[in-house]
Amino acid sequence: MPKGYILAHITVTDPEAYKEYVIKDTPILEGLGGRFIIRGGQSEVVEGESYERHVAIEFPSYQAAKAAYNDPAYQEVMKIRHRTAKSTIIVVEGA
Template sequence: MSAYGFAHLRDRRPHPEILEYLERIQDTLDPFAGRFVIHGPPVEVVEGEWPGSMVLLEFPTLERARAWYRSPAYQEILHLRADHIDGDLLLIEGVGPDYDPRERAAKLRAQSRPR
């Protein structure tokens, strides 16, 4: 099951270390088959507010995503971004190709019935 690293980056401050981070991050992703799906383009907000930008990484599994984040190679460069961009990073497992939100609704409905 694919997994994702989702980053909401706010308050970006240009700095030479950010450029170094960008130059080095792909080498940390490659051993874990990680790839960029979204990398910070302006977003079109159609509901609510979205301050900042978005990054979405894809990995083959949640275990690979966790291993990437904890890897010495990524930990070595993490400060290059974190020292200059405030944000949040989440690792989350995706849904499979057969996912049906109606099934989820049925399960939630069954859980909410009084017993």
Template sequence: MPAYIIARINVTDPEQYEVYKSLAPVAIKKYGGQYLTRGGAMETLEGAAETSRVVILQFPDMEAARGFYNSPEYGKAKDARENAANGTFTLLEGYVPA
């Protein structure tokens, strides 16, 4: 069953964040993930306006998503992001209709 990581990110240092953006895709690909959206245009339809950068990743399953997030490859990206952004990363199981 597919799994998704939804990241809501507040970028504080755009130049350093570019380093993170160059490292993260390597780890995502290695663990079978793909970007579904990567901070593109968005519009809040209901509730408080979303002001964070929103990224949605898809992985084959929860195990692969956890493997990505805890990998040494992504660890390098997280280190690069440390002083460039803060945010919330949520892992959720996908839905497959019966």
């Protein structure tokens, strides 16, 4: 069965307040089967436009990734990200 992923492209606008999001989202998403495989780090835009930070979270399946994103606990914590960053979030099935 193909794995599922949550891909996040983020530009943090309030770094100090964003720390709360990272502290709170990590245990929720890991508890729902997620494994952070990319989280920040060095990057370079070689084509197109981009955000400053990139995150990839692997899940056992596409359905598990969608369920994690829609989980009520995560949806509550997500409000912190909305206040402290600009982002694009994509749920995708792996090959």
